[in-house]
Amino acid sequence: MEMMSYRPAGCPINNTLETFGDRWSLIILRDSMFGGRPRSFRSYLTESIEGIASNILTDRLKRLTANGLLTRSPDPSHKQRVVYSLTEKAIELVPLMAVMGSWGLRHTRPAADLATGAQVLEDGGPQLWEEFMDELRHIHLGAPQPAVSAFARMEAAYAAAAE
Template sequence: MPKAKASKRPLKTPPTPSRRSPCPVSCALDLFGDRWTLLVIRDLMLGRNRFKDFVSSPEGIPTNILSDRLERLLESGMVRQIPASDGGKRMAYELTEKGDSLRPVMKSIRDWGLAWEPGTKVLLQQG
């Protein structure tokens, strides 16, 4: 649970704590190069925005993994928290501009999967 405190002093920490190389592909994979992160982003792009929504996706992400991924996505500025639309006190998640700009990545991966992995199909269209 990050305590979201805004610091005013200039960042001393380098932009990347432990970057393997300055290659943009390598750096991108440091952020979402795993089997779950892009699935959470996919769900967000499809309009799902609650913890339970991600959990109920067909791949069945374990809740401890989901907590970890959401935390990392918040840290890396791809996701932010907002009040849930039901007016209650719980929070929901949404993509920032940085996260939303992964749509071309998502589309290219989806297209590749549809073309080369037999039996795949798009379950939900993005509205």
């Protein structure tokens, strides 16, 4: 699949939206960010609470890979499977995801347990976003492990909300 080309005068917001394609692409990126590991096709299909159809998932994974947001590589634990990892370009979307989550906390009625990650990111602000991106770089790009775990902070908040 060929990367999309944009007109030089295109609106940056429209260009960004064209890169993703639709809500399913953002959900796939969300699941990649907050899933804590590179993901297989099957894990996207079975672990997403939204219930994406396999044909849509196939198309969006191809689009996200072609647009440089995901990479596709052999799964070291299973010869016939591949895993998808975030690229630096996708990791840099964490602030956008955090702001969308904050907006959703204020203007929608999210389930309490599903709102915890967004609340932690909102409360932590840009400092936590940077820590989260450093942790994603470790998980998906092989960068050194950061001293602080943003995932641990989000998991603790999720566990507290589930009690």
